[in-house]
Amino acid sequence: MIRVVLTVLLAIALLAVSMPTLEDARTDTTVERLGTETDRLERAAGGLAADSVAVGDPDLAARTSLVVSAPTGFAAAPIERLALVNPSRTDVGAEGRLSGGTVVLVYRLRHGPVRSVPVAPPTDAIGISLENGPIELEPGGVTGLELRLVDDDGPTVRVVRVA
Numbered sequence: 001m002i003r004v005v006l007t008v009l010l011a012i013a014l015l016a017v018s019m020p021t022l023e024d025a026r027t028d029t030t031v032e033r034l035g036t037e038t039d040r041l042e043r044a045a046g047g048l049a050a051d052s053v054a055v056g057d058p059d060l061a062a063r064t065s066l067v068v069s070a071p072t073g074f075a076a077a078p079i080e081r082l083a084l085v086n087p088s089r090t091d092v093g094a095e096g097r098l099s100g101g102t103v104v105l106v107y108r109l110r111h112g113p114v115r116s117v118p119v120a121p122p123t124d125a126i127g128i129s130l131e132n133g134p135i136e137l138e139p140g141g142v143t144g145l146e147l148r149l150v151d152d153d154g155p156t157v158r159v160v161r162v163a
Contacts, residue, residue: 072141103130
């Protein structure tokens with residue numbers, strides 16, 4: 001009986017010691033997977049820009065769709081907020097203002113600070129923008145996006161959320 005009690009106590013002690021490391025691993029996995037999602041968005045915008053010509057009418061513009069997946073499950077840290085925003089907007093706060101891109105993926109892990117990942121435009125000559133301001137993404141699932149190549153004072157890949 002004493003051996004069983006000691007074994008259980010040892011297991012609890014080992015679990016308590018390993019929990020911070022597990023949380024760090026979950027955070028790192030989530031950050032890496034969100035970076036992968038921004039890379040996918042950049043590649044989709046680049047493919048659209050490379051294969052199409054920008055037009056003024058958004059209904060006639062070349063388009064492609066993309067499904068963005070938020071990391072979930074035991075190996076991922078819980079996400080409180082996940083959104084695509086324009087960095088010049090003031091609704092994100094100072095954490096969302098980054099140079100080097102016209103769109104930023106902003107996210108907040110549970111009980112953590114707001115973090116940002118810039119989404120690079122396809123080329124220096126082609127920009128990327130959001131059609132209706134910030135696009136809130138599902139923090140625990142998938143979100144459909146549509147990208148259109150329009151001519152707004154120069155070629156721009158416009159991103160909109162689809163239902």
